Amino acid sequence: xxxxxxxxxxxxxxxxxxPEPPTLAGKSAESLAEFAARHGLTQSAARPPLxxxxxxxxxxxxxxxxxxxxxxxxMYTSSRLGQxxxxxxxxxxxxxxxxxxxxxxxxxxxxxxxxxxxxxxxxVFTFTQRSLTAGARSVGNNLSLIRALHxxxxxxxxxxxxxxxxxxxxxxxxxxxxxVVTGEPLSWHWLLVLPVLVLQLIFNMGISLVIARxxxxxxDIQQLLPFVTRTWLYFSGIFFMTASxxxxxxxxxxxxxxxxxxxNPASVYIExxxxxxxxxxxxxxxxxxxxHTHLWWYALAWALVAFVGxxxxxxxxxxxxxxx
Numbered sequence: 512x513x514x515x516x517x518x519x520x521x522x523x524x525x526x527x528x529x530p531e532p533p534t535l536a537g538k539s540a541e542s543l544a545e546f547a548a549r550h551g552l553t554q555s556a557a558r559p560p561l562x563x564x565x566x567x568x569x570x571x572x573x574x575x576x577x578x579x580x581x582x583x584x585x586m587y588t589s590s591r592l593g594q595x596x597x598x599x600x601x602x603x604x605x606x607x608x609x610x611x612x613x614x615x616x617x618x619x620x621x622x623x624x625x626x627x628x629x630x631x632x633x634x635v636f637t638f639t640q641r642s643l644t645a646g647a648r649s650v651g652n653n654l655s656l657i658r659a660l661h662x663x664x665x666x667x668x669x670x671x672x673x674x675x676x677x678x679x680x681x682x683x684x685x686x687x688x689x690x691v692v693t694g695e696p697l698s699w700h701w702l703l704v705l706p707v708l709v710l711q712l713i714f715n716m717g718i719s720l721v722i723a724r725x726x727x728x729x730x731d732i733q734q735l736l737p738f739v740t741r742t743w744l745y746f747s748g749i750f751f752m753t754a755s756x757x758x759x760x761x762x763x764x765x766x767x768x769x770x771x772x773x774x775n776p777a778s779v780y781i782e783x784x785x786x787x788x789x790x791x792x793x794x795x796x797x798x799x800x801x802x803h804t805h806l807w808w809y810a811l812a813w814a815l816v817a818f819v820g821x822x823x824x825x826x827x828x829x830x831x832x833x834x835x
Contacts, residue, residue: 579673632749645671646719647726657833717817754801
């Protein structure tokens with residue numbers, strides 16, 4: 512009598528066989544997905560839906576702020592002056608720029624209060640410049656955190672921008688003193704600085720998300736970025752009045768150049784802060800018959816485009832951060 516688990520080849524000895532356990536071999540990809548769904552199984556590194564991702568970020572808002580505060584406090588712990596460097600560095604840069612552009616090159620023509628004009632531009636641009644630089648390193652410098660904990664990766668570039676926001680707020684207090692000392696009166700226009708900085712914050716978060724994804728997979732971006740931001744600096748109207756460009760003889764045949772420089776997002780936010788803080792600068796612009804109301808539309812458009820586009824771009828690679 513043959514055994515159900517015994518196989519006897521012709522002319523040979525019988526061999527015991529072990530029945531194979533039931534498996535999912537041969538099932539289609541769709542049936543495997545149904546099997547996983549029935550048992551509540553999900554991919555460990557799957558990209559969550561956009562709505563869920565946004566909800567997760569909102570739930571971790573306290574973590575983002577506290578993480579940023581800890582980063583901000585630790586940045587200058589090894590230096591004797593500590594947090595003073597937050598303000599001292601852009602002030603020193605402004606001093607160098609004043610000597611080169613204001614005194615040697617004469618770009619201060621047409622600006623009544625060039626010191627406050629220049630320092631305002633440096634402080635506002637530094638916020639965007641540092642946000643971009645920190646965003647490029649936000650993923651690569653926190654790989655251990657990414658691999659150890661589950662959280663929305665966008666928290667990291669957001670936190671880096673919050674670090675720079677905290678430093679900007681200190682700088683703005685110093686700037687307010689400088690503006691008053693240089694002869695500018697207190698005005699209700701100062702209140703307009705708040706919505707400008709909110710729009711700039713949103714813009715910075717958007718571009719930081721873009722550069723964070725690029726920096727996570729192409730480390731050479733961090734080497735190239737200083738050259739990009741330096742070039743951006745020179746074309747952002749920090750050292751000269753953008754409104755006067757259209758009157759330059761060299762640009763009479765190329766009026767679009769002045770329009771492009773005017774629409775430059777860094778220049779837009781700088782000009783709006785200047786027109787909010789500097790009463791003398793509003794007079795300088797009036798002398799050129801140049802209004803600035805349209806800059807608010809530019810500022811809003813840049814903030815929305817950068818944030819929505821940057822968020823979508825970063826989210827598309829959510830499951831890839833920290834791998835490799």
